Amino acid sequence: MRALWTYLGISFGVSWLVALPLWLGDGIDEPLLPVLAVAMMFTPALAALVVVRFVERRPLARALGLTPVRPWGRFLGWLGIALVVPVALVAVALPVASVLGLYEADLVEFSGFRETLDAQLAAVGGAPLDIPVQVLVIAQLASIVLGAVINTVPALGEEIGWRGWLLPTLVDRYGTAAAVVVSGLIWGLWHAPLVLLGYNYPDASPLLALVMMVGFCTVVGAVFSWLRIRSGNVWAPALAHGALNAAAGMHLLFVAAGTTVDTTHATILGWSGWIVPLALVAVLAATGQFRARQPEPTATP
Structure with missing residues (x-):
């Protein structure tokens, strides 16, 4: 238990310290927000490194989920799944919200996206773009893959802690089902320094925003946990986390x-966006996909 409490103390404590300038300044309007948000993402990895190195005294690579990565074909296959699944979940959340009357889309003129672009250009004294907005939408969608790869770097700072170290630690102590849920709850609460300031849920009260973030992280965290358990390493959930962050603004492209x-209520962050991920997790659980894969037998000469 000492390792677990040390990890939680460092990951939560340092994240609050990193976010402190926002609380003492202009909140999410603080110019330092992007830098501090990225820095905060590395606090779970820092906590895991300290615990593994100084409390558990285990080899770092395996204890943090950085290995194994072989066989390479299987490793690359899981990376492919990790790239596609989060983007698909973000995308499907929009028609679900639309059917429920929570999101109004414009898939022809992309009027909301054009409105945003024109406003941004006007703010800097620029003229409206004469490029077809459809071309810009396609470019934005295509950039998700590159964004996912770039975002994997800070996402790895979180995933080394949450799914690299914490999830297996909880599995060993409490079993897989409890570990998946509890790690998601902890992940959600860790976001409090930003969420309570209005980040992610600007239309909700601070308490409701934190409840929603905990719910979102528990649901999506279960998908990331599946990737961690089945792939056997932290790289798949890290790429999935990066892909999720890269695709999270997709609703801005299609809104009226x-x-x-x-x-x-809407997007992957809202309750309607959890419907499909919950169904996916239920199917995965029913088909035994949360059982750790068995190591492949070593060929004997």
Whole structure:
């Protein structure tokens, strides 16, 4: 238990210290927000490194989920799954919200996206773009893959802690089902320094925003936990986390002009966006996909 409490103390304590300038300054309007948010993402990895090195005194690579990565074909296959699944979940959340009357889309003129672009250009004294907005939408969608790869670097700072070290530690102590749920709850609560300031859920009260973030992290965290358990390493959930972050703003491309998107209800962050991930997790659990894969037998001469 000493290792677990040390990990939680460092990951939560340092994250609050990193976010302190936001609380003492202008909150999420603080210019330092992007830098501090990225720095905060590395606090779970820092906590895991300290615990493994100084408390458990185990080899770092395996204890943090950085190995094994062989056979390479299997490793690359799981990376492919990790890239596709989160983007698909973000995308499917939009028609679900639309059917429920929580999101109004414009898939022809992309009027909301154009409105945003024109406003941004006007703010810097630029003229409206004469490029077809459809071309820009396609470019934005295509950039998700590159964004996922880039975002994997800070995402790895979180995943080394949450799914690299914490999840297996909880599995060993409490079993897989409890570990998946508890690690998701902890992951959600860890976001408090930003969420309580209005990040992610600007239309919700601070308490509701934190509850929603905990729910979101528990649901999506279960998908990331599946990737960790089945792939056998932390690289798949790290790429999935990066892909999720890269695709998270997809709703801005398709929203109709003059409408607002309440992330408490719509998008992958809102309750309607959890429907499909919950169904996926239920299917995975029912088919035994949360059981750790068995090591492949070593060929004997």
